[in-house]
Amino acid sequence: MIYLDYAATTPVDPAVAEQMAACLTLDGTFGNPASTTHEFGWQAAKLVETARQQIADLINADPREIIFTSGATEADNLAIKGIANFYKDRGDHIITMRTEHHAVLDTCAFLEKQGFTITYLNPQPDGRLNLAELTAAITDKTILISIMHVNNETGVTQDLAAIGQIAKQHNVFFHTDAAQSIGKLVIDTQTLSVDLISISAHKIYAPKGIGALYVRRKPKVRLQPLIHGGGHEQGSRSGTLPTHQIVGLGSALAIAQQNLIAEQTKLKKLRDYLMRELSTIPQTAFNGNQDHCVPNILSVRFAGIDAEALMASCPELAFSAGSACTSASIVPSHVLQAMGISNEAANSTVRLSMGRFTTMAELEMAVKTIRKQVARLRDLLP
Numbered sequence: 001m002i003y004l005d006y007a008a009t010t011p012v013d014p015a016v017a018e019q020m021a022a023c024l025t026l027d028g029t030f031g032n033p034a035s036t037t038h039e040f041g042w043q044a045a046k047l048v049e050t051a052r053q054q055i056a057d058l059i060n061a062d063p064r065e066i067i068f069t070s071g072a073t074e075a076d077n078l079a080i081k082g083i084a085n086f087y088k089d090r091g092d093h094i095i096t097m098r099t100e101h102h103a104v105l106d107t108c109a110f111l112e113k114q115g116f117t118i119t120y121l122n123p124q125p126d127g128r129l130n131l132a133e134l135t136a137a138i139t140d141k142t143i144l145i146s147i148m149h150v151n152n153e154t155g156v157t158q159d160l161a162a163i164g165q166i167a168k169q170h171n172v173f174f175h176t177d178a179a180q181s182i183g184k185l186v187i188d189t190q191t192l193s194v195d196l197i198s199i200s201a202h203k204i205y206a207p208k209g210i211g212a213l214y215v216r217r218k219p220k221v222r223l224q225p226l227i228h229g230g231g232h233e234q235g236s237r238s239g240t241l242p243t244h245q246i247v248g249l250g251s252a253l254a255i256a257q258q259n260l261i262a263e264q265t266k267l268k269k270l271r272d273y274l275m276r277e278l279s280t281i282p283q284t285a286f287n288g289n290q291d292h293c294v295p296n297i298l299s300v301r302f303a304g305i306d307a308e309a310l311m312a313s314c315p316e317l318a319f320s321a322g323s324a325c326t327s328a329s330i331v332p333s334h335v336l337q338a339m340g341i342s343n344e345a346a347n348s349t350v351r352l353s354m355g356r357f358t359t360m361a362e363l364e365m366a367v368k369t370i371r372k373q374v375a376r377l378r379d380l381l382p
């Protein structure tokens with residue numbers, strides 16, 4: 001089996017798993033980080049703070065700006081609902097894009113039912129935001145702009161620096177879902193005018209079920225919490241901190257930071273190979289801007305081919321049609337639709353995503369299989 005679905009999730013790095021395992025059993029750091037009266041608690045709290053520092057270091061932030069959550073979904077919910085509810089006296093308007101992850105879109109739809117007004121901007125055909133349209137959409141009631149950094153289906157990147165400038169000029173908060181970019185692209189909170197950043201662990205070789213939200217302190221961004229309880233995380237997110245998960249996230253991001261350039265260089269080579277080879281299959285096209293994208297995600301369509309049929313014909317390859325989160329339904333991807341791609345073209349699209357453990361030999365095998373199966377399926381067409 002060849003795994004080409006790193007954008008859906010990644011395996012935990014063995015070095016990360018080892019550090020996590022040391023936080024579970026009696027001989028390890030199993031204490032409650034909130035226990036302030038004994039060594040077990042102090043040791044766990046120390047590991048949590050080390051991880052918080054590792055995350056802060058990666059994005060050039062202050063550790064006090066990091067709030068642990070259960071993942072990027074919760075971070076998106078906390079950022080968007082948190083701002084909406086805290087600042088609703090200032091305004092009731094939020095701007096986002098139609099190509100966002102459902103964690104953002106469904107949260108906005110929920111707020112819409114509560115009386116907020118949401119503007120959903122369409123991307124340009126290449127998946128990128130038109131900055132003039134963003135500026136034009138801002139009103140004196142706008143409190144938040146939520147635009148993702150890297151799209152999970154196409155790999156297309158948005159210009160965080162430019163969006164942040166526009167948000168700042170208009171005194172509007174700016175949230176970005178960085179689930180697909182954290183540890184892969186440089187994010188510097190000192191130079192970007194971004195107020196809130198959603199982070200997921202399981203796309204970057206750490207476990208599922210943990211993530212974080214960066215919340216700017218200068219100038220201070222306030223949030224209404226979603227989860228009430230023991231007052232953990234400065235009251236922003238109650239619940240006993242899962243030391244092993246947090247250690248996993250912190251150590252994975254430290255590894256990612258150390259290897260960021262080398263890994264991106266390697267992935268770029270793999271992507272160039274994949275694009276070059278797949279281009280030689282007749283009637284093949286790539287979705288999204290190929291100059292502004294991450295090297296690990298490739299959205300490709302083969303005219304006339306049903307993506308589900310192609311996946312079924314390649315049982316030794318693991319990849320996805322559209323995004324994994326919506327693959328249970330047969331509706332064409334909302335991302336590709338918003339880019340103006342026809343339903344037929346969207347249904348012939350597959351997403352190949354690579355990662356740390358992908359080899360050139362695997363890609364050679366994958367290309368061979370896809371080439372053969374696309375030709376076979378086309379032969380079956382009427």
Ligand SMILES: *Cc1c(COP(=O)(O)O)cnc(C)c1O
Pocket residue numbers: 007070071072073074101103148150151152177178179180199200201202203209210211
């Ligand atoms: C995976 C993903 C999420 C959800 O993250 P979880 O940690 O699984 O909740 C949100 N946004 C994007 C862009 C993603 O790729």
